[in-house]
Amino acid sequence: MTDKDLKVFIDIICHYFEKTTRHAPELKEPVIELNQFRLLDYTGFIKISGNNQGWVYISMPKGMLLDVLNCMGESLSDRSILLDSVGEIVSIITSNAREHFGAQFQISVPVTSAGKENAPISHEMPRFLLPFSWREHQAYVGIALLA
Amino acid sequence: MITLHDGLERASKFDELASTLQLRRYEWAFLLALDGRTSAREIGKSLGLDDTTVLTMADFFLEQQLIVARSYSLSEYTRLFNVKNGAAPTTASTAVNGIGSPAQTRTGASPISFSLKRKPAAASTPTPTTGPSLKLKPIMDFVIRQSGGGTTGQIAAYRVLLKVPRPLLQAMKIESINFIDDNFELPNHEAYHAIVDGIKSVLNVTYQAA
Amino acid sequence: MKLLIVDDSTLIRRAIERFANKFQFDEIRSANNGANALKEFKSFLPEVVTMDITMPEMDGLTCVEAILREKPDVQILVISALADKSTAVEAIKRGASGFLLKPFTEETLITSLEELFEE
Structure with missing residues (x-):
């Protein structure tokens, strides 16, 4: 992972929230996380294969997801739509990154989790976290790429 | 840490917990295929799984x-994998596929010489009885400084x-390197040397404690 | 005129349905993967389809080809987040009439559908 790769993700995160909610997020200082996962209420994971291998995920509090859905005009707010939405958000962010990484940046369908259960990544793998705030909420994108 | 070349077998705890486990179909298939001999990669391949998933x-x-990862005595190893002392395994598709393949074995080298290379990062530097300071912060500060600071430095630290090796990271028992105390010390010299080797590999510079 | 929405995300299917209401389709149906979409298509025979690419069961590009074999004059708008140019080119090569990049807004979806009708 390089500076340029990271900037791509930062730009895409900003673009996603600006475009779908008309509110720009504010990126914070990155954090390298080891061992214990700090997952928020809802997390969407995308497995990467091909030239790069690993995972990209976004973890968000429930209140933030509900606000995002509200901005998009979505009236549903049950657990099922929240899981679906967090999966779709990480899928869009990661898929958009193919413009930079190329077609060999292969993307799986999303895996989602509520709370700290069922995270598909081993917590032994170091993660590069990009914390950000959106409106009054705090969330983050985690990148765990081997290449 | 497990490598793709390890022969794996089910631990005794598996039998205790099997009836309570909720796993996906391919996870059960993988667990039930373990025989202690076939490599993790080969089992994964037979199930159509890629290396990262495995x-x-x-x-x-x-x-x-x-x-657990299966380990062998010399006699078990030579018997199970049909290896004569001083020769490469007779088939490259045995459980040590990749480790013992002829292309990776120096002529005349003992088979043990390559089987011991399973954890190069941890084993490449001898562990001194007394050594440099094990404080982590100066080492990570060095990495960040060497790579220009800021986000670039953070990425270098991540790399x-x-x-x-992951067991060494786990042994540090910290959640993030960004919030470590100035006095936080690495648990052992093995971890220290693994990080120093990592610095050499990523930044191509040798870390020298101040 | 009938519309079939194909996407594995409920959020996206519902968003497209809301945004497409402007066009007063006679009927809108949806499917959550390529295989279900093909089944639905055969009985529903819509004039317009919006199609995601990355889906379980059958991916969108394969589904585009299968649908066009059933009804060559159907208008298919591929809506995907895969931002590399080769994906859009591949979609058009397989017979899609248009390509819209996710994330989309109501305005960009309406523009893309209007362009489809102009054709």
Whole structure:
């Protein structure tokens, strides 16, 4: 992972929230996380294969997801739509990154989790976290790429 | 840490917990295919799984103490894999596929000489009885400084940590390198040397304690 | 005129349905993967389809080809987040009439559908 790769993700995160909610997020200082996962209420994971291998995920509090859905005009707010939405958000962010990484940046369908259960990544793998705030909420994108 | 070349077998805890486990279909298939001899990669391949999935899954099972990596005595190794002392295994598709393949074995080298290379990052530097300071912060500050600071430095630090064997990272028992105390010390010299090796590999500079 | 929405995400299917209401389709149906979409298509026979690419069961590009074999004059708008140019080119090569990049807004979806009708 390089500076340029990271900037791509930062730009895409900003673009996603600006475009779908008309509110720009504010990126914070990155954090390298080891061992214990700090997952928020809802997390969407995308497995990467091909030239790069690993995972990209976004973890968000429930209140933030509900606000995002509200901005998009979505009236549903049950657990099922929240899981679906967090999966779709990480899928869009990661898929958009193919413009930079190329077609060999292969993307799986999303895996989602509520709370700290069922995270598909081993917590032994170091993660590069990009914390950000959106409106009054705090969330983050985690990148765990081997290449 | 498990490698793709390890022969894995189910741990005793597996039998205790099997009836309570909720796993995906391919995870059960992987667990039930373990025979202690066939490599993790080969089993994964036979199930149509890629290397990342196999490693992630195997690491998770290891962490849950459901599996163990099989280790061998010299006599077991030579018998099980049909290896004569001083020769490469007769078939490259045995459980040590990749480790013992002829292309990776120096002429005349003992088979043991390559089987001992399973954890190069941890074993490449001898562990001194007394050594440099084990404080982590100066080492990570060095990495960040060397790579220009800021986010670039953070990325370099991340890439260095990717080079450190995962059990050593776990042994540090920290959640993030960004919030470590100035006095936080690495648990052992093995971890220190793994990080120093990682710095050399990522930044091509040798870390020297101030 | 009938519309079939194909996407594995409920959020996206519902968003497209809301945004497409402007066009007063006679009927809108949806499917959550390529295989279900093909089944639905055969009985529903819509004039317009919006199609995601990355889906379980059958991916969108394979589904585009299968649908066009059933009804060559159907208008298919591929809506995907895969931002590399080769994906859009591949979609058009397989017979899609248009390509819209996710994330989309109501305005960009309406523009893309209008362009489809102009054709």
